[in-house]
Amino acid sequence: MSENKVLKIGDKILLIGLGLMGGSYAKALIKAGFMVYALDPDEFSIYFAKHEKMIHEGATSIEEAEAKGLFDADCVVFAIYPNLMLEWIEKHQQHLKSGIIVTDISGVKRQIVDKAQELLRSDLEFIGAHPMCGKESYGITNSDDSSFRIANFIITPTIKNTWRGITFARELADAMGFYKISVLSPEEHDDMIGFLSQLTHIIAISLMNCNENDHLQDYTGDSFRDLTRIAKINERMWPELFSLNKDLLCGHIDSFINEMQSMKELIANSDIKGMEEKCIHSTARRQLFDRK
């Protein structure tokens, strides 16, 4: 069977970026039997990953990676912020081996995948991917692949992708043990993520920031804690993601605000029947989202 696979056990995988997600990929991929390489300018991250046996080899600069043969990799996974990835491709793609597949992990797809495919040499294939398993922490020391087994993995091919590229992404996700692997267009992906993930973060931040009363924490219960858990947010990554998806995200913000306004009107009018209907609808819809 193995010879029918695009991604074969023992293949060399180069991770560009070794933070929370790069580190988590490293752990999962080394367990799955691949040769795992990493390139990250942060010396500690590379040292830590080697010491913890999360990677076979690592480098902190292009020159070192070149010298150590890291660019001999059979595929590349970008695990850095989206705009940084585009910059990297522009500046350094000449180092990559011909014919390989390149993928990413970024949380928005339309702008990133199109641009990456435009920039990339014609002998390389870029396939967009998004492992949906965020955390309120960062850095390699927090990396953890155990959440993959309950997480969705979304592949976002465009018309420029081949069967080989899509299959590669599927096999990669499968090797890392993701719970469910789906294929969506970049548009469908961004719309879905704009609602389920980005809007929820905007809500959490806004709820956290809209009331400066410092005594509130004395009375906080689980509802407020649950709604603001994700208000602890990586300020370097999220603004970039919001901005890259602003059209769809602003649309979702508008729909949500409209719904809040309509609830407010019912409350202001003491329209008990109308509020009851909203509660019944909400309760019924929420059942659909319980974990199976």
Next chain:
Amino acid sequence: MSENKVLKIGDKILLIGLGLMGGSYAKALIKAGFMVYALDPDEFSIYFAKHEKMIHEGATSIEEAEAKGLFDADCVVFAIYPNLMLEWIEKHQQHLKSGIIVTDISGVKRQIVDKAQELLRSDLEFIGAHPMCGKESYGITNSDDSSFRIANFIITPTIKNTWRGITFARELADAMGFYKISVLSPEEHDDMIGFLSQLTHIIAISLMNCNENDHLQDYTGDSFRDLTRIAKINERMWPELFSLNKDLLCGHIDSFINEMQSMKELIANSDIKGMEEKCIHSTARRQLFDRK
């Protein structure tokens, strides 16, 4: 020491209403050594509570309660919806023993406490109380006093309350093992609850109802699940609570929507710096709300 207490071990406590909270109180109070009586029109609830040894005696009607001596109770706890409590006081308070203290559990205070104190006979004292431990379930079979030990208990006295009434409420909460007991004015309470609990429920309902896409559940992660956990909501209780607190609640909704609008503007303008500031502020504020 015991003789200095307002509430003494062995005292007879009558619970009016034996649902989720009435049942939870019953469990905690019987363990603490009180005589626990309950009045609830639902035959199953009374049967269940007696069978499970959650109460010493129960009745499903005023007549039965009278016949069984339940109105000989040394204090009364209303564990029914707020407007229903006011109705009960109006219709049936002649049955209560002179000099006793009456308390409640309702989630809004200004309108309820004032009206209850107005309606109540002058030989009885009403002291408002709010055990902050909601659940997305109801009915006596879901009752559970184990959450009390991590929950806040708020006492909301007015100018009409005596030292004896306030001490009684404090001793009652203490006997049931609440984590923290605070005293707030009804206004402070309603403002705090309007923000921490009511606004969060309105947000969860609105998020659940603002997008009818049925395929979303396939991709839902923890963020969306956490933000909508409380969108499963008791449609009989909450609209009444929202309506009874509508002035303060609508103010909190407005502040929150303003904050959302300001985030939306930053996103629409790709103002990365502005978004970063919001994220940093939100992260710092959220730390304050971590459980100690």
